[in-house]
Amino acid sequence: MTTKRLLASAIAMGSALAIAAPAMADDGLGNYRDRFEPLPHFPPIPAHNSLTPEKVELGKFLFFEPRISSSGVISCATCHNPALGWADRIPRATGHDGQIGERNTPTVLNSGFLGAQFWDGREPDLEGQALGPIEADVEMAMDLDSALERLTEFDLYQEKFARAYPDDESPINADNLAKALASFQRTLNTPNSPFDRYLRGDIDALNQQEKDGMVAFVDNGCIACHSGPALTDSNFHRIQVPGSTDVGRYEVTGNEADMYRFRTPTLRNVAVTYPYMNNGATETLEESVAIMGREMLGREFEEQTIADITAFLHTLTGEMPALEIPALP
Amino acid sequence: MTTKRLLASAIAMGSALAIAAPAMADDGLGNYRDRFEPLPHFPPIPAHNSLTPEKVELGKFLFFEPRISSSGVISCATCHNPALGWADRIPRATGHDGQIGERNTPTVLNSGFLGAQFWDGREPDLEGQALGPIEADVEMAMDLDSALERLTEFDLYQEKFARAYPDDESPINADNLAKALASFQRTLNTPNSPFDRYLRGDIDALNQQEKDGMVAFVDNGCIACHSGPALTDSNFHRIQVPGSTDVGRYEVTGNEADMYRFRTPTLRNVAVTYPYMNNGATETLEESVAIMGREMLGREFEEQTIADITAFLHTLTGEMPALEIPALP
Structure with missing residues (x-):
């Protein structure tokens, strides 16, 4: 099923459930x-980052993309592993060159419902959160400009960013990277x-x-x-x-x-x-x-x-x- | 779709195609x-490792299982990444603690059709190949006995190994681990x-x-x-x-x-x-x-x-x- 259809059917299901809830029996x-x-x-969608199928689709690609890490093998999905509840099931996150971070990896499932991101709340929303692990020395250890340059080398990303942000002249930028990742994560609900x-x-x-x-x-x-x-x-x-x-x-x-x-x-x-x-x-x-x-x-x-x-x-x-x-x- | 149904439908498709090939036009x-x-x-299936849905299903779990690496974050799927043609798209494999190996990662797609495994052919078949990367210092760096102990801790693996090898008294062993991984890989054809x-x-x-x-x-x-x-x-x-x-x-x-x-x-x-x-x-x-x-x-x-x-x-x-x-x- 395409992301677009998934999104549409999920939204439809949501409305249907709101209408069709049976009368509550009593225990x-x-x-x-x-x-x-x-x-x-779905969690609340911020006004400055409307949830579109194009952003969600792009965000999915970026979430699984290891070439935005300096080793070329670590992606968001390495620690937020879909096979492991979208987390990593080890005590503390292990990232670039096997370095072990200070904290346990939170799942990204339902993270759009959280009013503060990271264990210490240092970012208010998923847009703010998204770029942190790419740049963190103990995680993906990639300079953000290098990550954007790397993405620019791929025709497919040029197309996908242009489709997701049709009004932008240079759509491959840090803001749009964060918005796409945040959009994808807002679909990861249970x-x-x-x-x-x-x-x-x-x-x-x-x-x-x-x-x-x-x-x-x-x-x-x-x-x-x-x-x-x-x-x-x-x-x-x-x-x-x-x-x-x-x-x-x-x-x-x-x-x-x-x-x-x-x-x-x-x-x-x-x-x-x-x-x-x-x-x-x-x-x-x-x-x-x-x-x-x-x-x-x-x-x-x-x-x-x-x-x-x-x-x-x-x-x-x-x-x-x-x-x-x-x-x- | 379950592995069982996938397997059945793939086999059916194979037979259908063999029968239904249209008369060859000429260019x-x-x-x-x-x-x-x-x-x-499907590639040839060796007599000593019949392809069963139970082994394929177990092999899929093991292929994505990072807890059989010493860091707990590297699985077969890290370098044989399904998002990257079941390889890694970097020059040479990057494994445990960010170490870089000597050779380019071969795709596992259609690897059951190969008469020799690894770039140097040091193993004749997928059963022989499967355990190498788990133990290799620059890949998953995990002692095989420790990997098997780790698997034994999970009820789900106890069940899945028992179902895949119903005649074995202690089914969680190196041979069966290799056979399950080989079985899963024999379904990864294009x-x-x-x-x-x-x-x-x-x-x-x-x-x-x-x-x-x-x-x-x-x-x-x-x-x-x-x-x-x-x-x-x-x-x-x-x-x-x-x-x-x-x-x-x-x-x-x-x-x-x-x-x-x-x-x-x-x-x-x-x-x-x-x-x-x-x-x-x-x-x-x-x-x-x-x-x-x-x-x-x-x-x-x-x-x-x-x-x-x-x-x-x-x-x-x-x-x-x-x-x-x-x-x-």
Whole structure:
């Protein structure tokens, strides 16, 4: 299926679902369900970067393009690997010349729903985020001008940039590279998880333990920070997980109050985006739930509570985006 | 589409084509066409490794699996990248810690048709080839026992190996890893190129220049080594391309006669598997054709001949295998 058709059918599905949601049967948990929001098929689209099939298609090519790294073998898809929940499943990102970064790779799935990008929120949106890893010494280690020059050498990119930005005289530039990557990423969403189906009225989409987990998630206050459609407030909270000396948002603002603060990560697809925490030192959901209880909520969860919340978190795995690997030039 | 259905439909297509080939119209080049063979949908399957959907499915997972590399980020698909003609489009392979190897990465497309694996033919078949890059220090740099232990940790691999090798008590072993990877690679074929359609009777599938190129390819003797369905004799020929000091097959046999001998590379999909030669130092097909004329045939091709042969080589790009990225555990 072409990107254009995918986009059209996804948008159509979104509207259809909004209209056709069945009348909600009752399992007595309406007060809990009301605290959550199902994941829309698309995140908010910024006015300065309309979502067009041409940009999405170009962005897909660029996302898989290793020639914009200095080694020529690392692309966005190396660490945001579609086979691995669009992340890398290692503790901390490994990039150029095998260098290991400071932080765990966040998934790009549903990243358009986040109000702040990177663990420290140093960019507000995907357009701001997109170019960082290309230039970072420990990631793709490519000078941005060289990356743009490299793209310019390919007729196919000349055509695709011109089609995506028909009003620009020199469409291959940093802004347009970022906009295309951001556009593609805004299509990488995972709606229709069991929890979304439950929220939309299919009360059997969750079993009893998973519902108990939802209740525990609310009653214990996890939802204070993990709220909204992506289950994150996109805000910054102070936490020092075992083994981490990372000062977090303090690096961005230089403000003492931001020491050890990190952006709340999304819990969407959390079961397939292990390991966890800013340093990736935590392998399992069970451990993560225990750590969050201890560090953020000041309580030692019972084993049953941990099991229930973990079962609930597994219901947040949605439908992975359809993907046809592009044939790069 | 599942692997099983893909396999079944591909086999069915193969048979259908064999039966339904239209009566050959004549463009007067029958003597030339007779020197070639269309690419079958599947290569020969060895008796000791029957091609089953279970092995192919497991092999696909393993092919995309970076956790069998010591860095945890390099998989077979890193250098044999489906977005880049199942090769890497850089001169020489870049692997563990950014180390650069000695040779250009060959595509895995149609590799089941080759009678010898690697540039120096040090393995006779895909089963022998499969484990080499996992252990090579400059590629995935992973001790084989560690790779097998890593796989054993995943329930999904325990299940998939057990299903693929139901008679084995301990199915996760080196032999079975190699057999699964080889099985997957035997499905990565590119039939129905314009040239295949031409050979099967669609005389308009090639234009006049492409036919002139085919004629030049035969008349100048390229076909002496580039013969058979994959356009390689899988044999070893002496060549020292510009910039190469690589002794080739001599490294394997220690036999003086093998100094600077390399296995003839396949020409299938050669237009999308640049750069060329054992050292990857040649960027374009035109240069490659000129070099081969000079080094192997002792003649300086006219510009027109180079253009014609290049046009012919472009007709060898077939249909890329359908691929659904596996969801790794």
